[in-house]
Amino acid sequence: MTRTLIALFVLTFMATSAVPAMAQQNTEPAADADNPVVARVDGFEIRQFDVAVAFERLPEQFRQAPVAQVFTQIVQQLVDGQLIVEAGRKDKLEDSPEVKAQVAEFERVAIQKSYMQRLIEGELKEEDLRAAYDETIANTEGPLQVRASHILLESEEDGYDIIKALEGGADFAELARERSQGPSAPRGGDLGYFARSQMVKPFADAAFAIEPGSIGPDPVQSDFGWHVIQVVDKRRQPPPSFEESLPQLEQQLTRELIATHMAELRAGAEIELFNLDGSPVEGPAKQ
Incomplete structure (x- = not known):
């Protein structure tokens, strides 16, 4: 073996x-x-x-x-x-001393785990989590987002043909469903909301420069082809919901709770620290 x-x-x-x-x-x-x-x-x-x-x-x-x-x-x-x-x-x-030592270590670790678990379960309350959410997350603003639609085409000439048709009263969503070569075609070209970093640079630069309710005056070239872009809306990304933020909040408040409680335990104990060579650490003995 x-x-x-x-x-x-x-x-x-x-x-x-x-x-x-x-x-x-x-x-x-x-x-x-x-x-x-x-x-x-x-x-x-x-x-x-x-x-x-x-x-x-x-x-x-x-x-x-x-x-x-x-x-x-x-x-x-x-x-x-x-x-x-x-x-x-x-x-x-x-x-035997070996078994007793292992049992003692297991007991020590089990006590630590049980003590901290009871502390967290007893002190970490929903109202505190919601208060932390309201204070740190609820009113925050994310990056600027654009909601846009596009029609993806093979050539610049095709792009100008589409723009001309739109200026003549054609419906953007219908043209996107008929002519766009992108995966958003079935949705009328709708890309939903996106941040600048989520799109390739030429497309993002153009989309963020267009006013809501307008269509870009020129086709925009990217690695995917030529885009005719319609901007529907601009907004700041809304903050995550309380439920979405809950894991982050629990971690944050747990760290704060443990830090506060450990400071209290340290304040009530006499702690002596020593260097690697066994000499006392300089400074106050009580930590």
Whole structure:
């Protein structure tokens, strides 16, 4: 067996075998009817929920397959894991310094995670998120946008023919549907609203120079062909909605909440800092 296969086996085994104890300790158990027993090892029950948790902990390449396809293998890994736990307990490994150190570290990390989660859930309220939205986002103005339609043609001569027809009273949308070679033709040439940076420079320069309700006096050439441009409207890009801004707001307020709370914890603790060589850091001891 190659080193890569050995490493993969260990990774997979560790991902699945540790699940039952963690799942039973940290998660509300489902009703027996919805969470049937899938194996017993000397009376220790392994349930369907354990299999689901183990599946989610597998490396991504293994999660490409349906759970049913790897169900038997996962159950066997969970059984093996429990057998190893029992063997280790017979050897009193739970009393070994190595295991105690790992348990202590796991507990420390779990406490940190649980503490911060409870802090955020308790303090991060919708009214604060909405207040932050109103203060920082709701009244902001985005870049200038143009709403325009265009008719894409092969030649400059074709462009002037279209402009002449429009000056004679032809309907822009109808001509776009009949003559335009661009993908917007079925929509009458309508491109919707766009910022200057969203279009190639010759087209953007021309469109932003045309007044709303007007048609450009000349065809405009770009890498795509010749454009006859009609500008319908100009506006400032509206701010994103509260719902669209929610992930950003949650991150922002979470950072602020944690920073404020950590400052309070630091203010109430005596912290001594040392350099890499063990000498004390100069300055006040309390941080």
